[in-house]
Amino acid sequence: MITFKELRQISEPHYHSLSLDKYFPKIFRNVLRKLIILAAAISFILSFDSLPLYFSKADGFFFLFLFFYIGLIMLEFFYRSMANEGLFVRINENLIKNNNQIDFALSRVLFITDEIDVTRAFFESKIGSEILIRSGILPEISKNFIYSERPLLMASSLNFDGDRVDLVTYAETIFEADKSLQNFLSKNSINKKEFSGSTKWIMEVDENKRRKERFWSRENLGAVPSIGTSWSYGIVSDLGKFGLSFGSTVNINSLDIENGFRNKEVSALEGILERREEANAIIIDDDENVARDIVGRFLKKIKLGISPPSLENKNINEFDWHSLFASFKLKNELEGELLKILNQSMSAGNIILYINDFSGMLTSAKNSGINLSSLFAPYLSSRNLQIIASVSNSDFHYFIENNSSLIEKFERIIPDVAGVDASVGPLLEKVPLLEKQYGFFFSYPSILALAGVADRYVTYGEMPDKAISMMIEIAPWAKERKISILKEEDVNIFASEKTGVAAGRIKENEAEKITHLEEILHRRIVGQNEAVSGIANAVRGARSGVNNPKRPISSFLFIGPTGVGKTEVSKALAESFFGDEKKMIRFDMSEYNGADAMLRLIGDYTSNRSGLLASKIRDNPYGVLLLDEFEKAAPDVLDLFLQILDEGVFTDALGKPVDCRNLIIIATSNAGSTAIWEMIQAGKNLSEAKDQIVNSIIESKIFRPELLNRFDGVILFHPLLKDDLKKVARLGLEKLVKRLKERDIDFVINDEIVNFLVEERSDPQFGGRSINRAIQGEIEDLIAKKIVSGEAKPGAKIEINRSELK
Amino acid sequence: MSEVFERNLFFLTYLKWHYGRGIRELFKVCGNFLWFVSNFFSFKLLFKTLFAPWKRLGEHYGSIFNFEEFASVFIVNSLMRLVGFCTKIVVIVFGFGVYILVLILSFLAFIFWLLAPILLIICAVLAFLFFYDLIL
Numbered sequence: 001m002i003t004f005k006e007l008r009q010i011s012e013p014h015y016h017s018l019s020l021d022k023y024f025p026k027i028f029r030n031v032l033r034k035l036i037i038l039a040a041a042i043s044f045i046l047s048f049d050s051l052p053l054y055f056s057k058a059d060g061f062f063f064l065f066l067f068f069y070i071g072l073i074m075l076e077f078f079y080r081s082m083a084n085e086g087l088f089v090r091i092n093e094n095l096i097k098n099n100n101q102i103d104f105a106l107s108r109v110l111f112i113t114d115e116i117d118v119t120r121a122f123f124e125s126k127i128g129s130e131i132l133i134r135s136g137i138l139p140e141i142s143k144n145f146i147y148s149e150r151p152l153l154m155a156s157s158l159n160f161d162g163d164r165v166d167l168v169t170y171a172e173t174i175f176e177a178d179k180s181l182q183n184f185l186s187k188n189s190i191n192k193k194e195f196s197g198s199t200k201w202i203m204e205v206d207e208n209k210r211r212k213e214r215f216w217s218r219e220n221l222g223a224v225p226s227i228g229t230s231w232s233y234g235i236v237s238d239l240g241k242f243g244l245s246f247g248s249t250v251n252i253n254s255l256d257i258e259n260g261f262r263n264k265e266v267s268a269l270e271g272i273l274e275r276r277e278e279a280n281a282i283i284i285d286d287d288e289n290v291a292r293d294i295v296g297r298f299l300k301k302i303k304l305g306i307s308p309p310s311l312e313n314k315n316i317n318e319f320d321w322h323s324l325f326a327s328f329k330l331k332n333e334l335e336g337e338l339l340k341i342l343n344q345s346m347s348a349g350n351i352i353l354y355i356n357d358f359s360g361m362l363t364s365a366k367n368s369g370i371n372l373s374s375l376f377a378p379y380l381s382s383r384n385l386q387i388i389a390s391v392s393n394s395d396f397h398y399f400i401e402n403n404s405s406l407i408e409k410f411e412r413i414i415p416d417v418a419g420v421d422a423s424v425g426p427l428l429e430k431v432p433l434l435e436k437q438y439g440f441f442f443s444y445p446s447i448l449a450l451a452g453v454a455d456r457y458v459t460y461g462e463m464p465d466k467a468i469s470m471m472i473e474i475a476p477w478a479k480e481r482k483i484s485i486l487k488e489e490d491v492n493i494f495a496s497e498k499t500g501v502a503a504g505r506i507k508e509n510e511a512e513k514i515t516h517l518e519e520i521l522h523r524r525i526v527g528q529n530e531a532v533s534g535i536a537n538a539v540r541g542a543r544s545g546v547n548n549p550k551r552p553i554s555s556f557l558f559i560g561p562t563g564v565g566k567t568e569v570s571k572a573l574a575e576s577f578f579g580d581e582k583k584m585i586r587f588d589m590s591e592y593n594g595a596d597a598m599l600r601l602i603g604d605y606t607s608n609r610s611g612l613l614a615s616k617i618r619d620n621p622y623g624v625l626l627l628d629e630f631e632k633a634a635p636d637v638l639d640l641f642l643q644i645l646d647e648g649v650f651t652d653a654l655g656k657p658v659d660c661r662n663l664i665i666i667a668t669s670n671a672g673s674t675a676i677w678e679m680i681q682a683g684k685n686l687s688e689a690k691d692q693i694v695n696s697i698i699e700s701k702i703f704r705p706e707l708l709n710r711f712d713g714v715i716l717f718h719p720l721l722k723d724d725l726k727k728v729a730r731l732g733l734e735k736l737v738k739r740l741k742e743r744d745i746d747f748v749i750n751d752e753i754v755n756f757l758v759e760e761r762s763d764p765q766f767g768g769r770s771i772n773r774a775i776q777g778e779i780e781d782l783i784a785k786k787i788v789s790g791e792a793k794p795g796a797k798i799e800i801n802r803s804e805l806k
Numbered sequence: 807m808s809e810v811f812e813r814n815l816f817f818l819t820y821l822k823w824h825y826g827r828g829i830r831e832l833f834k835v836c837g838n839f840l841w842f843v844s845n846f847f848s849f850k851l852l853f854k855t856l857f858a859p860w861k862r863l864g865e866h867y868g869s870i871f872n873f874e875e876f877a878s879v880f881i882v883n884s885l886m887r888l889v890g891f892c893t894k895i896v897v898i899v900f901g902f903g904v905y906i907l908v909l910i911l912s913f914l915a916f917i918f919w920l921l922a923p924i925l926l927i928i929c930a931v932l933a934f935l936f937f938y939d940l941i942l
Contacts, residue, residue, distance in 0.1 A: 016819065060936030067929035074922055078823055081831055094834055216835045221842035228848045228897050231890065232855035234862035305845075313851065347862055 004118075004158040007110065007165055014107035017083035020075070022111075033072045040065035080214075087210060090258070090306060091218040103166040105206045118153045119178050120146050122171070127202060131171065134198040135190050136443030136487040150180040171199040189488065190445060198444035201428060204258075222305035229313045234348035238341045239317055242324040246316035246354055247303070250296040254433060257300055259425035265294045265415050266301065272411045273352065273386050274310050280380055280387040282410040284396045286656065287462040288356055290415050291390035293426070295354055316388075317345070318354045321361045331369045338375065346385040358389035359399040373406040380409035394655040398608075423451045423464030427471060438475045441485045449491035450474070457499045459621040459659040470495075499622055499662070514540055517576065524572045525565045526731065526768070527724040530687045531558070531715045535569065538712045539577070551648045553577075555665040557630070557708065559693070560717025561673035563769030567626070570666045574624040577664060583623035585616045589667075590632035597634040603653035614652035622662045630667035631702045638707060641667070645710035667711070671702040673719075680718055690716055720768055722758060728768040729757040732775045740783070744794040747783065752802040760805075778805065824923070832919055836912035843908055847901030852894045859886035860893065 002010075040062055045051065047058035086102035105127050113121035122128040123146050132142040153174065160173050175181060175192055185195055214220060236243070257266075265283075272281045283291040299316050301307045307314075319341070328334040345351040355361060365372035379385050389410065391400060400407055416422075427447050435441060454467035461469070474494050478486050517536040525532060538554050558566040571581040592601060603611035617625070627633075627641070644650050648661035672693050679689045694714060698705050708714055720728060733749045740747045761774035782800060786792040844850070864883045867876060918925070934940075 016816075056939075057937060060933050063929045063933035063936060067926060067933060070922060070926055070929065074824070077828065078820055081823065081828065093838060216838055218838055218841065221838055222845065224842070224846060226846045226848045228852055228894065231861055231893060232851055232858060349862065 002160040002163070002165055004155045004160075007160060007170075010165075011102050011107040011110050013082055013085045014102060014104055015111060017079045017104075018108060018111040020079055029072065029076065033069065033076070036065050036069045036072065040069055084210070084214065087214075088207065089211065089217060089219055090304070091222060093218045101164055103203070104210065105203050106165065106167045106170050109167070109170065113155060115155045116152055118155050118158065119174060119181055120152075122174055127167070127206065130202050131195075131199050133441060133485065134202055134444050135185070135188075135195055136445050136485055137188050137190070138485065141188070145181075145184045151178075153178045153181075167203040168196050168200045172196050194445045194448060197424070197448065201444055208256075208258075219304065219306075223303065225303075229350075233313070233315075233350040234344065236317070236341075236344045236348050236351060238337065238344055239319070239351070239353075242320045242327075242337075242341065243317040243353075244320060246295060246299055246318050249318055250292055250299070252296050252300040252303065254429050255293075255297055255300050256425070256429050257297055257304070259428070261418075261422060261425040262294050262297055262415070265413055266297045268413050269294060269298050269388070270301075270308055270311065272413070273314075273388075274308050277383045278381055278409050278411075279383070280389070280410045281413050282358065282389045282391060282396070282400070283413045283415065284391055284393055285415050285462070286392045286394075287465055288390055288392075289465050290418075290462065291356070291388075294413070294415060295388055314350050314352050314386075316352045316354055318356070321355065321364070325361075325364045325368065329368075334368055335370055335375065338370075342376075342379045342385070346379060346382055349384055352386045352388060355387060355389045357395075358391045359395035362399055373403055377405060377409070380406075397655065418463045420448075420451045420455050420463070423455070423467050424448065426464045427451060427467055430468060430471060434471065434475045438479045440475075440478055440483055442471075443485050443487050445488040446486040446491050447471075449488040453491055453495040457495055457622075457662060459618065459662070473498075520576050521569065521572050524731075525568050526727040527720060528565055528569075528717055531560075531565075531569065531717050534713050534715045535573065539573070541712075550661065552645065552660050552663045552665050554713075555645050555711045556667070557703075557711045557714045558666060558668040558717060559672050559697070559714060560670075560676060561719050562670060564717040564720055565768065566666075566668045566717055567628075570624050570626045570668075573664055573666070578623050583620065584626055585620055585623060585663075586626045586628065587613070588628045589637070590629040592637050593632050593634045595634075597637050598640065599653075601637060601640065602650070605653045608654065610652045610654055610656070614650075614656075614658045617658050617660060617663065621659060623664075625660070625663045625665045627665070627667040629669065631669045631671045638703070641665075642707050642710060645707075669702075671700075672697045672716075676716060677719055687716075690714075720762075725758045725762050725768065725771060726754055729754045729771050729775070732757075732768075732772050733779070736775060736779065736783075745783075745787070745792055746795075746797040748797060748799045750799060750801075753779065753800050753805070756802055756805050821923070824919075829916075829919060832915060836908070836915065839908050839912070840905065843901065843905045847897055847904070849898065849901060852898055856891060856894055856898075857887055858890055859883060860890035 043055075043058045043061040043065060046053055046055045047062055048054065083104055086104065108127060109122055109125045112125055123132060123142060129139065129142065133139065158173060158177060160169055162169065172192065172195075175185070175195055185191070211217070212220070269281055269283075273279050283294060285291055295316060298307070302311060302314055302316075305312070324337060324341075325334065328337055345353055362372050365375075376387075380387060387410075418426075424447060427450060431442050431447070450471050451464070451467045454470045455463050458466040458470060460466065474486070474491065477494055478490060481490075483490055517539055518532050521532045521536065535554075535556060538556065558569070560566060570584060574583045575581040599611065601611045601613040603609050603614055630638075630641075633641075640650060644660050645665065649657050649659055651657050675693045675696050679693065693716060694708065697703055698708065730749065733747075733753065737747045737749065757771050757774055761771060761778075763770040779800065782804060783792065783798065786798060792798045863886045865879045867879050
């Protein structure tokens with residue numbers, strides 16, 4: 001525990017520099033120093049009496065300027081020495097008192113903080129105002145808050161946890177202590193995580209800048225490439241033709257190796273490559289960019305001179321085997337060239353070969369009749385050549401894992417799946433470049449939102465790559481809309497425009513839609529009040545963000561006889577949720593009850609083909625997945641859906657994950673419809689009898705209880721009653737009226753036809769469907785005859801009487 | 807707080823830094839530059855491979871019984887080693903010169919550092935004397 005007073009005492013060494021900055025700003029010092037040395041030089045020249053412009057007082061001026069110059073540079077040394085105390089350095093040089101207790105950014109804030117209003121001082125400082133901007137708050141808005149009437153936070157009331165306080169801890173402590181600040185930030189939709197995240201970001205940028213300024217530090221001097229290193233290693237002319245220096249294919253400048261991203265993988269790679277023999281690594285990931293990123297970070301460490309000593313001076317070359325295989329068709333030539341490249345690389349002594357899509361290379365070689373694994377074997381065992389290969393998961397299992405001679409020469413690296421949090425670091429790396437290019441600011445919450453939205457709604461690719469591509473896409477979009485600070489909402493709007501799914505916080509018109517979801521659904525569905533309100537409640541739960549993002553948006557099991565509106569509800573949901581009733585993937589599960597059901601749904605490993613379910617969901621990741629006659633599916637298919645409902649994801653036969661988290665999954669079933677029918681006939685209320693019906697379904701072993709429990713809701717549809725049927729008939733007839741209106745024929749609905757349809761043509765077994773069929777058949781026929789006979793001309797009004805219907 | 811602090815005698819603090827931590831840091835910075843020179847000219851690597859062939863060029867010896875071939879390969883390889891040796895030794899000598907130079911500069915900087923406060927006074931005095939023409 002540290003008190004505010006103690007914190008100030010700890011920061012004291014920085015105060016020398018800070019007070020210097022206050023009375024004699026840095027920029028002024030720098031300009032003055034340059035001017036004075038120039039003046040000293042001029043007066044030195046003028047002091048020679050043999051020169052035409054001789055000036056008698058020049059000697060005096062020279063010494064005067066020299067006096068000031070020496071004074072100023074000593075002052076500057078003092079300034080730097082004091083200001084850099086506590087700075088974190090990558091290579092320790094014993095130059096900095098490395099107690100790391102103090103943080104210059106924090107000292108700058110403490111320096112201007114008075115006892116009475118800590119919050120104001122914090123945000124009046126340059127660094128504090130930057131934090132607000134990075135949190136996405138415009139300067140005018142934050143000024144209104146800072147200078148408003150609010151309870152003041154006294155310095156004496158502050159206590160800091162832990163034994164080290166940096167800017168982030170300080171900001172967090174103020175956040176906790178100052179309720180008015182909390183309110184202000186939450187009004188601007190910024191939570192503690194976002195606030196301290198922006199603070200951390202600003203602090204690191206500031207620290208990096210100050211580290212770069214120290215040109216005399218070992219980390220900066222060590223990054224200068226040395227001369228003569230290449231003379232001791234061989235030339236790789238043939239690799240030059242079919243290879244590229246890895247540094248030219250990946251931009252390692254923007255990589256920030258301090259943010260900890262992929263640290264684990266990079267050190268694993270270093271550990272493998274440091275071995276004396278068989279120092280080869282294979283990076284297994286579906287996204288080749290992950291491997292590139294890891295190798296890029298490793299290369300950056302080599303270039304900065306902070307890699308393990310045995311890997312100093314190593315060159316990573318990417319072997320472009322595609323063009324090699326394209327250039328040489330004959331087996332002998334190809335083999336010869338390959339051997340030449342490998343020999344050269346080995347004798348060069350400092351080459352690390354990077355081979356992408358290693359399995360592809362194996363296959364191409366095989367097609368040319370070359371056994372690559374035996375050809376590579378001696379090189380893979382050699383201590384003079386190291387190979388890093390990348391391969392996708394499925395290819396690794398398919399082509400490499402069972403090749404024991406090959407696999408024992410490689411050590412595997414399986415990169416961690418980067419989650420949302422881990423992706424923030426690489427996103428921040430890209431910020432400076434994009435901001436420079438497009439001229440707007442990314443707020444920290446917008447970066448978090450990008451990571452979150454990309455993870456949730458982009459179904460292709462992996463994190464952080466898909467978040468980075470979204471970030472690159474959003475930049476021109478934001479520029480077009482003249483956005484100055486990109487905020488979280490902007491990211492959500494962008495994501496909604498792109499995917500059609502409403503992301504993020506609920507917007508007003510959408511909130512309207514969701515609160516009135518029952519009405520919207522009832523426009524298309526007759527009766528079924530319990531079902532409609534059950535669905536609406538579940539959807540509201542999903543959109544309010546209380547649901548688990550790792551599961552589908554919503555999932556329902558619709559139980560009830562046919563023709564009572566189950567499909568219609570699904571269409572209505574697709575329309576109200578995804579904006580189009582066609583956003584629906586439909587499977588008739590009765591077709592998937594054979595032994596081959598799984599093969600057809602998720603694909604076949606042996607024929608290297610993905611399945612229908614996998615590919616359809618990949619093509620339409622946002623929409624309603626309707627599974628008709630769910631109970632007829634094979635048991636293993638039901639198990640598959642058990643997993644989908646639970647985890648929102650499944651893996652196809654090729655080992656690729658299929659994301660189902662943006663789907664509303666609706667399974668329909670006729671199971672239990674007799675029970676429902678009986679309940680209704682007995683005059684029981686369906687919602688009361690629900691448990692009984694569900695139990696009867698479980699007892700008759702149609703669905704297992706754990707599967708039923710996975711659904712967000714089991715919704716019962718009751719058979720249509722007479723009044724409902726009348727409404728169905730009217731709805732059906734109204735559709736017909738609409739169609740006839742387009743042909744300028746006014747068709748009038750009367751009670752006679754409605755009653756006829758309900759009494760004569762409805763069938764309790766088929767519900768509304770039989771009525772719709774009668775409309776399509778008999779009524780439409782009759783009208784068609786009238787049109788053909790000329791009885792109904794454009795502009796005419798027609799009505800059908802009971803007597804006309806048989 | 808800052809006001810209290812500013813009332814501290816700045817010059818005293820400075821002088822204490824100048825002859826204490828300041829000198830220590832000067833040494834370390836000079837050390838960094840010397841480290842940089844040896845790194846930049848890759849002394850370690852060049853010494854280790856001083857007699858190795860230039861860029862590892864060379865030919866493999868075939869049959870040792872064929873004297874003519876052996877001799878030609880020997881000559882080529884020796885030439886490569888000679889080329890390597892010459893370039894490397896040039897760089898080493900040049901780098902060594904730079905190293906010495908940095909060492910001398912460091913020493914001068916150290917002297918300057920020790921005398922800096924006195925130099926300041928000397929400059930002020932000289933300026934004064936020249937202004938009033940007390941020196942001819």
